[in-house]
Amino acid sequence: MPPQMKLSAITLDCPDPLSLAAFYQQATGLEPHPKSDADFAALNRADGLFIGFQRVDDYRAPSWPDQTVPQQLHLCFAVDDLNEAETRLLELGAGKPDHQPHEERWRVLTDPAGHPFCLVVSG
Template sequence: MSNHVTELIAFTIDSSDAGRLAQFYADLTGGEVTGVYPEYGYAQASVLGATLNFQTVQDYTRPQWPGQDQPQQYHLDLRVGDLEGASDHARSLGASIADTQPEGATWRVMLDPDGHPFCLCP
């Protein structure tokens, strides 16, 4: 038997509202919310063949991108066919376009409703 890790089960993201953020990412990607457990402050979404978990954190503090006073902690890179259409879709779900964009970038940095950065990449 191997001592290596054999499977990534899920990626867990801190949030001010786990159920809301699970729904945001499900709607953004065409995925689905597979569980919301408010008694545990936990929610789960099936997204692009992966599982994202969300946990509600009391006194959650939004990341500040690109500054590091409150670091981003992680970001997701998501492939899109139409950058403008995907940006508009994300904004309709509650995301915002980050004020700071990388110089000459062909991708767009967005912020989810809790301030986590994610990139839309054509």
């Protein structure tokens, strides 16, 4: 039998880990990891999964939808109301690309470091 693997972390490159962690903390309500610092910050989820943010010198934000600088990955968040969630996240500092492939079903936003992420209706 192959070894069992449990996802323990998702880590994003960025220029300012504490700032990006603060954005996602406000967006998700996850608790900051107590050992977060200027080079690596993280948010804890109750089941042990954490989202990490690591400082990268000369960071280049992904370009979406073109792939001049590939996005490499994106996060998806389930929400009850697309419009309400989008409004709140834009107020927190998210961006909204002009290209929205299926705006009635999901929204593509970018975090303050330029990473694309999606909002999808839960359920």
